[in-house]
Amino acid sequence: MTEQQIAGSEPAAGSMKEVRIPVFPDKSWRITDFGAKGDGITDNTKAFQDAIEACSAGGGGTVVIPAGIWLTGPIRLRSKIRLHAEQGALVTFSRSFDDYPLIRSNYEGLDAVRAMPPIYGENLTDIAVTGGGVFDGSGDAWRCVKKHTMTERQWNELISQGGVVDGGGLWWPTQEASEGRRATEALQAEGLMDIALYEPYKVYLRPVLVGFTRCNGVLLDGPTFQNSGSWCLHPRLCEHVTIRRVTVRNPWHSVNGDGLDLDSCRYANILDCSFDVGDDAICLKSGKNEQGRRTGVPTEYVTIRNCIVYHGHGGFTVGSEMSGGVRHIEVCDCMFIGTDNGLRFKSTRGRGGSSRTSVFPTSG
Incomplete structure (x- = not known):
């Protein structure tokens, strides 16, 4: 994918704000140049991180994962870096618990200590995961x-x-x-x-598969994300988030096997994606109870369009952690085929929060 193909902004539907899509320098680093081996056996954690650090030191660009089976521990992104998995690339994350340091995080709306996500970033600007490859979180080792x-x-x-x-x-x-x-x-x-x-x-x-916190300019475009230990995609306190043409898969029986949890984020487009998961598929959240009210950041200005959900408890869900509110949301032209509920709004007495959502003709 060229820089021109991922540059620019996409307007959200109707009166929604424009969502800025990050642009990356036209430079690339291949993980094989840092000793990575795509045999499914070699631990490539150091090679991945060395490539990312070299890319960052060079002013940013693209870290390329060629076709192959790439075993690695967690990947920690830097600003101005696009991680691009070419068609035929399978990144399989380590099943050794020792490879995942514990970090201070937030889960189900509350401050928590969790295992580091296999794909992780915090306080970053302009990051992306793109391409036709597959990222497997080895979540069955955790769940x-x-x-x-x-x-x-x-x-x-x-x-x-x-x-x-x-x-x-x-x-x-x-x-x-x-x-x-x-x-x-x-x-x-x-x-x-x-x-x-x-x-x-x-x-x-258990870690989420992709965990981004307080990042501005996030792009997920093309890959398959599957088999997460807990939630699959979890942007939190992020702005200008674009998730398009991705496939999200978890076993139907996976505990907490959500597809996407957009948490206290603003300006987001979720477009042309496919979900087949074990819990809620496309879920909007904004914190829980006193902590959520104290943070006070709603999820807002979000468009969800042309997505399909094959299995999930809810196709499109608000809550249940929504103490900061959810507002200015449009959902249109989506199909919910095998979900328990197509549209699911949930909370509980005492959490507060409010929801303002427009739902346009949706199949399912």
Whole structure:
């Protein structure tokens, strides 16, 4: 894809604001020039990061991932960098929990400690992930599984691989993951955010696949994002976000397997995308309870157009974390084929927030 093809702005529908699309210098660095091997076995974490650092030092541009199977740990982007996965490229993220440092983050509307997302960026300007390749988060190594979502044969095969089954019919990858919810919620309730306290429960603190926070000028154009440990795409407190022509896939039974969670963002276009996921597909959020009200940043000026959802709890969803409000939203020409609900608005008493959404003729 040339620089001209990704440059410029796309107007949101109707009276919506224009969404700025980032432009990148016409320079490129190939990960193979930094020692990467696309054999599916070699750990390419250092090669990816060296290529990104070289690109950043050179004033920005494109980091190219050629066809092949590329095993890596988390990829941390820098400003003015486009990560471009060519057709035939499969980036598969490590299944070793030790490769994912814990970071201070936000999840389900509350400040939290979580494992670093496989594709991660914070406080950046002009970033992109493009191309016809596939990014696989190896989320099945992290997720718990509900017994009632599987056949007896599938369940028996799963538990024969190890892990822990609790009294509620949930399989967990480790004992630490099984104990994680109670332990980490207790730490959060006390306001304790010391990362060291959460280390014993890292396996429970599943990462989203793509996590961008406080970034301005975000483009996702073309790739497939699949098999996330938790939510798949999570831009938070970002402005000028364009997500177009992407495919998002998670197993239908994946716990918290959302497709897109646009969280306290403004000026966004979601265009011509496909979702087949285990929870809500296209979801707008803005924080939870007191923390959400204190942050007070709504998700606003968003257009969602020509998207298709094959499976999901909600095709288009507002909430349930929406204490900062959701407003100035247009949804049009979308198809929701196998969803529990096509349009889903959810919250709970006491959270506050408001929603202003226009829904135009939508199939499904």
